[in-house]
Amino acid sequence: MDFQEKLVHDLVAKHGTDRENLLPILQGVIDQERYLSEEAILKIAKEMSIPAADVYGTATFYSFLDTDPRGKYVIRVCKTITCAMKGKNQIIQAIENFLKIKVGETTIDKKFTILQTNCLGWCHKAPAMLVNDDVYTELTPESVVDILREYREEN
Amino acid sequence: MTTTKKQLHRIDLIFKNEQDCKEILRNALARSNQEVINEMVNSGLKGRGGAGFPTGLKWKLTAEQKVDEKFVICNADEGEPGTFKDREILTRVPHKVLSGMAVCAKIIGARKGYIYLRGEYKFLVPNLKKELRRFHDILDELGLDFRVEIFMGSGAYICGEESALFESMEGKRGEPRNKPPFPTEIGYLNKPTVINNVETLAHSYTILKYGAKKFRELGVKDSRGSKVFSVSGDTPIPGIYELELGMSVQDFVDDFGDGDTKAVQVGGASGFLVPRKRFGKTSIGYQGKLTGISLPTGGSMMIFNSSRSMYNVLNNYLDFFEEESCGQCTPCRVGCQQLLKGIKAVKRGEKPASYLDQLLKLTDTMKLTAKCGLGQSVANSFSSIVENFREEMIY
Numbered sequence: 001m002d003f004q005e006k007l008v009h010d011l012v013a014k015h016g017t018d019r020e021n022l023l024p025i026l027q028g029v030i031d032q033e034r035y036l037s038e039e040a041i042l043k044i045a046k047e048m049s050i051p052a053a054d055v056y057g058t059a060t061f062y063s064f065l066d067t068d069p070r071g072k073y074v075i076r077v078c079k080t081i082t083c084a085m086k087g088k089n090q091i092i093q094a095i096e097n098f099l100k101i102k103v104g105e106t107t108i109d110k111k112f113t114i115l116q117t118n119c120l121g122w123c124h125k126a127p128a129m130l131v132n133d134d135v136y137t138e139l140t141p142e143s144v145v146d147i148l149r150e151y152r153e154e155n
Numbered sequence: 156m157t158t159t160k161k162q163l164h165r166i167d168l169i170f171k172n173e174q175d176c177k178e179i180l181r182n183a184l185a186r187s188n189q190e191v192i193n194e195m196v197n198s199g200l201k202g203r204g205g206a207g208f209p210t211g212l213k214w215k216l217t218a219e220q221k222v223d224e225k226f227v228i229c230n231a232d233e234g235e236p237g238t239f240k241d242r243e244i245l246t247r248v249p250h251k252v253l254s255g256m257a258v259c260a261k262i263i264g265a266r267k268g269y270i271y272l273r274g275e276y277k278f279l280v281p282n283l284k285k286e287l288r289r290f291h292d293i294l295d296e297l298g299l300d301f302r303v304e305i306f307m308g309s310g311a312y313i314c315g316e317e318s319a320l321f322e323s324m325e326g327k328r329g330e331p332r333n334k335p336p337f338p339t340e341i342g343y344l345n346k347p348t349v350i351n352n353v354e355t356l357a358h359s360y361t362i363l364k365y366g367a368k369k370f371r372e373l374g375v376k377d378s379r380g381s382k383v384f385s386v387s388g389d390t391p392i393p394g395i396y397e398l399e400l401g402m403s404v405q406d407f408v409d410d411f412g413d414g415d416t417k418a419v420q421v422g423g424a425s426g427f428l429v430p431r432k433r434f435g436k437t438s439i440g441y442q443g444k445l446t447g448i449s450l451p452t453g454g455s456m457m458i459f460n461s462s463r464s465m466y467n468v469l470n471n472y473l474d475f476f477e478e479e480s481c482g483q484c485t486p487c488r489v490g491c492q493q494l495l496k497g498i499k500a501v502k503r504g505e506k507p508a509s510y511l512d513q514l515l516k517l518t519d520t521m522k523l524t525a526k527c528g529l530g531q532s533v534a535n536s537f538s539s540i541v542e543n544f545r546e547e548m549i550y
Binding site: 018019020021022023024026027054057058061062063064065079080081082084085117118119120121122123124125126130133134135 | 237238239274308325330420
């Protein structure tokens with residue numbers, strides 16, 4: 001059994017094969033692999049005995065259930081109104097310059113992906129971003145680079 | 156420099172640090188179901204997610220269903236732009252929300268409850284789980300057979316719509332259902348379900364503790380009690396404030412504005428933009444229908460000063476709706492795309508200014524024909540911005 005097979009098997013064993021467990025199972029794969037590959041979707045469909053098209057259809061509905069390969073750290077910068085007013089564009093620019101990739105792209109070492117996302121709920125502390133599940137607020141072009149430098153220099 | 160700004164009355168009920176939830180629960184569980192329902196109905200509490208359905212009535216209708224399995228769901232999919240109060244409530248006073256769920260469960264006869272938490276708030280989970288363990292111990296002590304689980308969302312605004320939320324929990328695309336039937340009859344897994352906003356549940360704790368009478372002393376006519384507001388944008392004091400319902404937008408701006416306020420967006424992107432000339436004539440609450448005179452809100456108050464382009468604001472909202480539309484019904488899917496394309500074309504001069512009137516007609520159509528609140532409410536911000544700031548859309 002390869003890693004992914006075991007991952008899917010364990011998740012289905014933990015949550016159950018009923019359809020209402022699909023989201024937690026998809027989220028469990030995302031936690032480990034950062035995206036849902038075609039293979040992962042087929043394995044989930046088989047283990048849960050539901051059509052692969054249904055698994056794919058559900059997955060592609062949700063913006064956090066990516067079906068494109070992502071880096072180890074997915075950066076999601078809020079682009080909704082208050083963050084846009086408070087300098088979101090400068091934050092994106094600073095991240096792009098630091099990582100040398102554009103929004104939507106992943107670094108060659110597969111460590112970072114930059115995305116934009118809708119309202120994160122930190123409008124009173126804009127601009128804000130998520131790095132995987134962690135929240136960073138009141139960003140400046142300088143502070144965002146310091147934050148990402150720490151992620152880059154870990155391990 | 157001195158300011159003589161009038162300050163709105165700050166309320167301190169929701170976030171008051173009260174650790175007596177065992178006592179409140181013990182008392183509430185000892186009362187008859189009818190008594191508690193009456194208390195909730197008499198309080199005048201209306202849903203604090205924004206739609207404003209009477210909470211007591213929702214509990215009563217679900218309690219009347221003769222079905223074995225029922226559910227209580229706390230809607231924590233707070234996704235409306237400009238809203239962030241539910242996170243604060245779940246962080247600071249989660250036991251109040253859980254107590255509200257437990258009392259509701261006892262009344263309607265549910266043994267299972269869920270908190271549907273938006274994916275963006277996943278960092279809250281460790282603390283919430285700790286709180287759940289403590290709370291379940293209290294329920295065991297009091298002998299109430301009820302358990303609450305956390306269900307994570309995955310980044311979809313529409314899942315805050317109750318029937319889309321059920322679909323999502325059932326492992327499907329978050330596409331809203333037709334209504335009726337309403338969740339009180341057919342909800343999660345097609346069972347009768349009470350689904351309440353985080354803040355609504357926390358208010359029910361206040362009502363159970365202090366009584367409906369005390370709650371009704373706050374607010375005006377049809378809008379009783381206090382409300383937690385999320386204040387952001389061009390304000391020197393952004394943040395979360397508990398205020399009385401019924402205030403005028405003028406009083407709000409006097410208190411929270413930066414002295415140069417041009418407009419206030421009440422109720423997030425799906426709400427209404429109030430321009431300066433209407434500040435005095437508009438109040439915040441749920442009076443009858445959505446007339447634009449008294450505006451309901453889930454608590455989002457976004458302030459714009461005169462440096463802001465209302466074209467950019469509307470463009471941002473439409474970009475949001477176009478992405479978050481579930482795509483199920485044509486009026487919303489195509490409507491949002493066309494509105495976004497349309498205002499860009501007018502701005503670039505590719506379409507005449509009169510094209511804006513055609514777009515306004517399109518929003519009327521969406522209001523009538525879209526399947527759920529998302530598509531129906533795009534008209535709110537669109538018409539209130541285009542009608543009040545037409546020049547900014549064109550030049």
